[in-house]
Amino acid sequence: METLTIEPKRPSKPRRRPAAQRKRTFQANITAYGFLCAALFCFAMFAWWPIIRQVVLSFQETNLVDEPTWVGLDNFRTVVDDPAFGQAWKNTVVFTLLALVCGYVIPFAVAIVLNELRHARGYLRFxxxxxxxxxxxxxxxxxxxFYDPGPGLFNQILDFAGLPALSWLDSSSTALISLVIVSTWMNMGSGxxxxxxxxxxxPGDLYEAAELDGAGIFKRIWNVTVPQTRLILLLMLMLQIVATMQVxxxxxxxxxxxxxxxxxxxxYLMYQYAFVYGGxxxxGSALGLMLMLVxxxxxxxxxRLTRDEKR
Incomplete structure (x- = not known):
């Protein structure tokens, strides 16, 4: 009995695209690369080059006019030996923690409330x-x-409630939290x-299932809302820390x-070094480099946390 042998099918050669199509593809790629180069140029000029310049300046003594002098780590020693150095970092950390309580938790709570509303949602978002x-x-x-100790709005409210007036910005015990209130009010809308x-x-099915299981509103938020938005919460946490530490x-x-x-x-101490303490x-660059590393x-x-959450 004669056996049939089937030869393997030879792969067909890819057809060459017409010259007009290749030309259009080339032109489209040129346009895309042109936009990409423009973006890279903007990043290089306004982001990467200032960072490189800051790193170089942190090891130099210069007034930006005369020839700079390399001083090694002297600028870092000057900054660390400043009595205001430790206080500045302490205030920054405390401000960041207070801002996380106010500017991180409050916007999330407001968003949950607005999400549950059925009327005037667009107006309230505005x-x-x-x-x-x-x-x-x-x-x-x-x-x-608002903080004016005399006719300020906040002290008028306290006076109307029968409470003593506060020196909002003139007292070391209330000045920092006053700044946190301002920062929270200014930036809460984006969050x-x-x-x-x-x-x-x-998905609404998750809330319906949790409600059928007898979960109250707080349990639904903790067991459904928070897990479903954890990646956004982590991202906003990082953005909040970065923004508040640069206040x-x-x-x-x-x-x-x-x-x-x-x-x-x-x-603020960086500003004082650069523009108040004799230029x-x-x-100032050394202190900025420390902040950048943090x-x-x-x-x-x-x-790392985001990568672990995605797995």
Missing amino acids: VVYLPVMLPPIVSVLLFRW VLIYLAALQNI FIEPYMLTGGGPENATVTVA NYGA LLAVAAVQL
Whole structure:
């Protein structure tokens, strides 16, 4: 009996694309690479080059006019030996922790409330986001009037309630928390909208199943809402820490670092070195490099946690 042998099918040669199609593809890629090069140029000029310049300046003594002199680690020693150095880091850490309690938890709670509303949701979103649209200097000046020890709004409210007036910005015990309130009010809207977007992607079946199991509102939030939004929560945690540890506008405009260095932050101390203490740009850059390394460590931890959550 004769056996049939089937020869393997030879792979067909890929057809060459017409010259016109290759030309269109080339032009499309050129356009894409052009936009990419423009973005890389902007990043290089306004992000990467300032970082490199800061690292170089931290090891130099210069007034940005004369020829710089390499001084090694002298700028770091100058910064560390400053009595305000430890106070600045302490204030920055305390400010960050207080801002996490107010500016991280409160927006999430407000987003949950807005997500449950059925009426006037769009209007309330606008009201919550309105402070973000205001220039920061306007918001700070507005709160300067609120905190005024005489006709200020907050002390008038306390007087109406029969409570003693407070020296909001003039007392070391209340100055830092006053700055936290300003920062929270200014930046809360962005966090609320991001949380709202994450909450609306949670399937309603999960809440219905939890409700059938007898879970109350707080258990539903803890067992459904938080696990379903944990990646967004981790991302917002990192962004909140990075933003609050660079706080500058509030102490600069409201307290000037006082009273008694109670509101001096790392960013504000950098400004003082560079523009107040005789233009010591090297010391200011050294302090900025320290802050950058701390923030890089925070970002690395956040990326590790996010990677573990995705597995």
